Amino acid sequence: MRTINTNVAIIGAGTAGLAAYRAARAEGATAVIIEGGQYGTTCARVGCMPSKLLIAAAEAAHAANHAAPFGISVGSVQVDGEAVMARVRRERDRFVGFVIDGLEALPPEDRLLGHARFVDDGLLQVGDNTRVHAASVVIATGSKPIVPEVLNGLGDRVVVNDDVFEWTTLPRSVAVMGPGVIGLELGQALARLGVRVSVYGGRGSIGPLTDPKLVDAARTIFGEAFHFEPRGTMLSATRVDDGVRLRYRRADGTTTEDTYEYVLAATGRHPDVGNLGLENTTIELGEHGVPRFDPHSLQVDRHPVFIAGDSNGILPLLHEAADEGRAAGRNAAQYPDVAKIERRAPLAIVFSDPQIALVGARHRELPADSFVTGEVSFEDQGRSRVMLKNQGRAHIYVDRATRRLVGAEMLGPSAEHIGHLLAWSLQMRLTVDAMLAMPFYHPVVEEGLRTALRDAAAKLAAPR
Incomplete structure (x- = not known):
């Protein structure tokens, strides 16, 4: 039985795990990263990238099938399913290849392949022939689909x-x-x-x-x-x-x-932590067997264990997983000196058509009467109508007391881009007045955002 001693052991070589490894090494700690399945992040292998490849093909077919309102005839549109899926898999493999190249560039002695299980609080069994003694552990095992x-x-x-x-x-x-x-x-x-x-x-x-x-x-x-x-x-x-x-x-x-x-x-999807042998430790488990942890530091109770990315179930998004991985790796390396994670403005996007974007606080999270809602419909918004993308609406939530943007929900064209503008504005703590002072070009879909901001400002000025 081979035994490895290290400062930090990271379980999972996805987005959060890789970020944790690099952060721990940057702090001067020794670290090993353990992967029990295939190399390649969820995003690259089965998530955001291959889904966007399928969506891109679908958008091309939809555009061809709906060219007639523009006065353009393209005849019968034929979808070659084999060709569509061949491109999806080919480009997916290319994205996965970049991730694998990055992993294989790490020192061989820092990479372990095999399923990891806790033997006790500070000891991991990897496969049949390796044990890892770690001063700190980062759990970054991702999530798995729920099948009803x-x-x-x-x-x-x-x-x-x-x-x-x-x-x-x-x-x-x-x-x-x-x-x-x-x-x-x-x-x-x-x-x-x-x-x-x-x-x-x-x-x-x-x-x-x-x-x-x-x-x-x-x-x-x-x-x-x-x-x-x-x-x-x-x-x-x-x-x-x-x-x-x-x-x-x-x-x-x-x-x-x-x-x-x-x-x-x-x-x-739910956190994939069921086969880690956590029952062999003194770690207290919560819902779905996820260790109880502090969402501000990602520390599991008072243990030198941290949980990051989709495996903690907080914000299952790639950029959040990367941020959490860095914070967990840094805290694991510096333990017991543990710092709070610096969160960015919440941003989530759905690549449907029309797209969906959520920024900051959701409508259901806001106390009643604490905010006004600036509204815009895209049905008659100029640029949206030009492109025949004139569906949906956006709601911008502005705090009554501070006049600051606190959140937004949007269903409409260019939501991925408007969502970023709103997230930046939220993180900069801008008021509705400061946002309205920003430039808006004509004709662009973003003019719809200005309409919603003007509506919010008018509602703030109206007597209650």
Whole structure:
């Protein structure tokens, strides 16, 4: 049995794990990074990058199919499913290759391949032949998809987003269970590529939206993009010769049945910490077996253990995972001198069409009467109408007392870009007046943001 002694052991070589390793080494600590699966981050292998490749193909097909309103005829549009998926996999592998190159550039003695489990508080077993004594540990094992129990027994007819990017061609039909970020992005992309798609929801929510007016607008818009059942219960899922037979009860009590080639489980992800042997330690576990930790320092109770990235379930986003990894690696190396993580302004984007962006506090998190809502509809917004992208609306939340931006929810064109402007404004603690003093070019979609800011300023000035 080989034994390794190190200052910091990092479990997981994804975005958070790599950032933790580099931060620990930058502090002068010795460190090893342990990977139990394939090299390549969730983002590069099965997340943000391959999904955007599929979405890009879908946007090209959609643009060709909807050129007629511009006075352009392109004839019959043919989607070659094999060619689409070949490009997705080829470019995905290219992105993964960059990550692997970076990992393999690390010193060989700092890289361990094998499943890691805690033997006790400071001792890890890696594979069958290696033990690691570590003064501090960073858990960065990421997350895994949730598959609802109703889908048990469907075999290879039930897939998660990881599986989609291994397809060699497009299926004929897919039922998407869950209208969250993954369900919206992949469901709409597949529908635009000619796949018969139905998206099934539970409680009527749409992606990460919480503002009731935006949720209502999203239900209508996405209901025109694919067959959408936003509120109800999946009663049964049965394997049949040609796929899966689903039976679904709507909120009004009516039921519907249909058969699909595949069911895509898109009901969320949870931290992947179940096989770490945490029961062998004195660490106290919380919901889903996740160690109880301080979200401000990422420290697990009073232990020299830190948890970062998707494995802690706070903000499962790449840039947040990188920030948390750096903070965890630094704290692990400097333990017991532990510092709070410096958080950026919250920003989340869904690459649907129209796009969704959330910045800062969500509508449901804000105390009633503490803010005003600046509103804009994109239906008649100039540049949006020129591009025939005139769907959706944006709501900007401004604090009544300070006049500062506190949050925003948006469903509309260029949300990925406007979201960044709003996140920067929030992080700079700008007031609505300071934001309105910024330049707005004409004609751009961002003029819609100015409309919303003007609406907020007018509401602040109105008597209550």
